[in-house]
Amino acid sequence: MSTQEKVHKPRWERRKDARPQELLSAALDLFVERGYAAARLEDVAARAGVSKGTLYLYFNNKEELFKAVIRENLTPVLDEAQDLIDSYAGHSADLFREFILGWWAKIGDTKLSGITKLMMSEAGNFPEVAGFYHEEIISRSNGMVVRILERGVERGEFRPLDLKHANMVIVSPMLTLMLWKHSFGLCHIEPIASPDYLRCFIDLLTHGLLCAPARN
Amino acid sequence: MSTQEKVHKPRWERRKDARPQELLSAALDLFVERGYAAARLEDVAARAGVSKGTLYLYFNNKEELFKAVIRENLTPVLDEAQDLIDSYAGHSADLFREFILGWWAKIGDTKLSGITKLMMSEAGNFPEVAGFYHEEIISRSNGMVVRILERGVERGEFRPLDLKHANMVIVSPMLTLMLWKHSFGLCHIEPIASPDYLRCFIDLLTHGLLCAPARN
Amino acid sequence: MSTQEKVHKPRWERRKDARPQELLSAALDLFVERGYAAARLEDVAARAGVSKGTLYLYFNNKEELFKAVIRENLTPVLDEAQDLIDSYAGHSADLFREFILGWWAKIGDTKLSGITKLMMSEAGNFPEVAGFYHEEIISRSNGMVVRILERGVERGEFRPLDLKHANMVIVSPMLTLMLWKHSFGLCHIEPIASPDYLRCFIDLLTHGLLCAPARN
Amino acid sequence: MSTQEKVHKPRWERRKDARPQELLSAALDLFVERGYAAARLEDVAARAGVSKGTLYLYFNNKEELFKAVIRENLTPVLDEAQDLIDSYAGHSADLFREFILGWWAKIGDTKLSGITKLMMSEAGNFPEVAGFYHEEIISRSNGMVVRILERGVERGEFRPLDLKHANMVIVSPMLTLMLWKHSFGLCHIEPIASPDYLRCFIDLLTHGLLCAPARN
DNA sequence: GATGAATGAGGCTTCATTCAT
């Protein structure tokens, strides 16, 4: 008559292969929303549709789960971006635009962007994971941006640049947009319209603020 | 009679009013380093040099302390910047440079930058505080940037811009630098040299990537 | 079709009836080594070479398994000893020596000695099992020792004795040796050489500490 | 009106110095009764009259508590026994009797005897603690017994003996009595009358089983 | 029969909070 009655629904369905991804996905959500410490494993399990104990069949403990969340998601996406850069034939400004838009489509606009916020928030508590993340994600993506810039300079399309710092400057508006989405963006505060924002960003970075001819 | 007896030796002379400030400062440090949930009040008290119980003489609970940390560290700094903008006479690109460098000196390079990181990390858990922060800080500082850009456009020094989005783009490299300092910057990972970074940032934003004459 | 498909290769051929014995044996090992509470059924199953679920085909729960471990390993051995005593013809001191050495060979030196340790450790948590064990084992073996002593006294070979207590005194060195084997003996600590120990024990108990003629 | 009403009974009384001993005493009780794994810290705390959390003010975790229980209790008692042996003047058989009776009074007849049972049960799970116990307790007490036997042999009061094994044989009836008290003795099973048992033990060990003149 | 994924009660441990001194 009520929720009590038995529908003979098996307590679980055998999905050993799918489970880890479901758990990682749920864990990413909750870690991003609440932070590592405030995320309860019981909630992670519930969001994945399993019980507390099941989580431990796939991850030894909370920290391992956290590490897996960080490790398992971003690496494959970076590989695709690398291909784009290696094979591109046109103007470097166009390559740059494609790179940014592709990044946004593959990461910024998906829940993967949450990993950035998560890692930024928790780097102080997990130095080794931060080291891994820096090595595998940040350094690699920085390398790609640097490659684009070098390419532009070599081909006479970009001005000479302080490459070492320019890449971080250039990546910043993307980072900010991702972080905003998972912080103030949650609070019904002035949402940022991604397409307009990106267009503005690309335009600004390409041409600069000044009216041509450039002031010295 | 024995080693037990109290010699009543005060460890420090201290004005009563200084207490809350030391507590707020210690709390800021720990909230920034570890996040709200992972920061232990015992550690906050210890860092402030008082006992756990003393904390409760000044703050009702952890959440109140958190709110006070945010609230008490914000207001004063933005006024000076407003004065700069209102009274500046030179080229808008120079104003922009001064604004950025001043902001870095007054906020980015101080522990106030930690509040940015803290608020970014915890906005999801404290929406009202995030609203307050957005109102008092983000909106106001965005307004200043917009004012600088408007001024530049009005005076024919800057290109026409999508002001609504440009300010966030422009502020991003600063944000990134502040956040980096309190995340990966803690982990002995490739520190970012602020002056070089800022110079690169200002140059890039002023002139853009492209060689003049600007590609269409 | 893929690597998934079952080749139905039985790992071992095994008679159905052998299962419980292997499970009981594995359970005995682990209960003795770790105690009832700390012994994990998963480890028991693993040591017996079956899965966790299989255990429940043969035993309703952990407690039943424990009881079976005790029950199934006890009964047969004492009968032989009884025969020895009933039919022995020589000096009671020799009978005593034979009894002790036989007991060590049949019980002390086998894994049955582990049951003694187990029962000693868990008597407080399983009073009924302890009662059963006392009834079936302790009382019976005490009876045999008493019978040997009575025989010695009757035949004028032993001094008059407080039979009620002497049997426990006399059995103690055997108990100690068994318990040692399963406690400190596991820790690579000074192992006790059983034959020498037993010889010493028999000699000491037979002749006493004192130089003859006995001091008053 | 009911149990709800406030009697203004302070939730706790400041007894920082007494607490550790009270907790160790309660922990000894429960570890002995139930074994390490089955003893709940909440029960330990309750028996000591404090709450769960209080335990952690004095011991870092369950294992530390266990180690403290083993370490803190027996060592002082052994010192007294050593004094007896060093200063005794009479016949070695009398010294032996005094040693045994003193041991029983100081250890066997007190809850300290539980430590023996506890250590025997848990040696397999705590090899380092077992090592400590063997070093500090067993070796030392064995040394004392050996000293008594040597003294007896030197003075022509005891027969020549296999000292290496005799001490363990001799100590066994005491051990057994202690263990019995904390195992079967709990189950309303045939209690052992300690004084009679000890008298029988001393007599038997002193004179041996045989009628004088000693059979070969 | 046999399996092992799934469950969830229960125990260890942490830490925000209280309050007698």
Add this chain to the structure above:
DNA sequence: CATGAATGAAGCCTCATTCAT
């Protein structure tokens, strides 16, 4: 005012037990 011993709710984690396959 300040202290710090004490509390207990809450979260992590284990493992005996179940049950669809």
